[in-house]
Amino acid sequence: MQVMYKLNDEQLITLFKKGHSSALEELVYRHKDKLFTSIVLLVKDTFLAEDIFQDTFIKIIDTIRAERYTEKGKFLPWAMRIGHNLCVDHFRKVKRTPVIKTGDDKDIFNVLNFSEPSAEEAMMTRQSHHNVRRMLDLLPEEQREVIILRHYADLSFKEIADLTQVSINTALGRMRYGLINLRKMMTEKQICL
Numbered sequence: 001m002q003v004m005y006k007l008n009d010e011q012l013i014t015l016f017k018k019g020h021s022s023a024l025e026e027l028v029y030r031h032k033d034k035l036f037t038s039i040v041l042l043v044k045d046t047f048l049a050e051d052i053f054q055d056t057f058i059k060i061i062d063t064i065r066a067e068r069y070t071e072k073g074k075f076l077p078w079a080m081r082i083g084h085n086l087c088v089d090h091f092r093k094v095k096r097t098p099v100i101k102t103g104d105d106k107d108i109f110n111v112l113n114f115s116e117p118s119a120e121e122a123m124m125t126r127q128s129h130h131n132v133r134r135m136l137d138l139l140p141e142e143q144r145e146v147i148i149l150r151h152y153a154d155l156s157f158k159e160i161a162d163l164t165q166v167s168i169n170t171a172l173g174r175m176r177y178g179l180i181n182l183r184k185m186m187t188e189k190q191i192c193l
Helices: 009-017 021-043 046-065 075-096 119-124 127-138 141-152 157-164 168-189
Strands: none
Touching (some): 009 021, 009 046
16 A cells, blocks of 8 residues: 555545545645635634535545545645635625624624634634734725635635636736735734744
């Protein structure tokens, strides 16, 4: 048996189709950081991101097993598109869900604390990450999305354009204006990263 980490994504998918579950493990291991980070930054909730991340790989497994995987050589952009679409589906569903408010008009689930922060959450709340995330949240949605997909998911502008269903020039423009806005915020607030 070949050493899994030396194989490319397509070879791993072929092995997984033949019943080698370790091939899927290698795919997950290889791409989990980029995919999970992108989902976290889109939904802004680690626990929700974990659920969407798992749903993403369930959908990937189902698609590969059903012989519907056709993205030869483009596994990560395809997986990112699935994760992105699941995030969009989540927000559509949330819009239709009634929100329970407290007496002072706050969402009850934002007020209640159900658990202690995990080690990962503690790490992510370090000051520099906190500043960047806070500034990203202030950007218009389209600019924030392109910056996350480019810098955290490491997608090309063509992949971002395909994923967000805009032209490459629009994706480039959103990135440019997003970075200009981030620089402006850093200067105004004199934030040191």
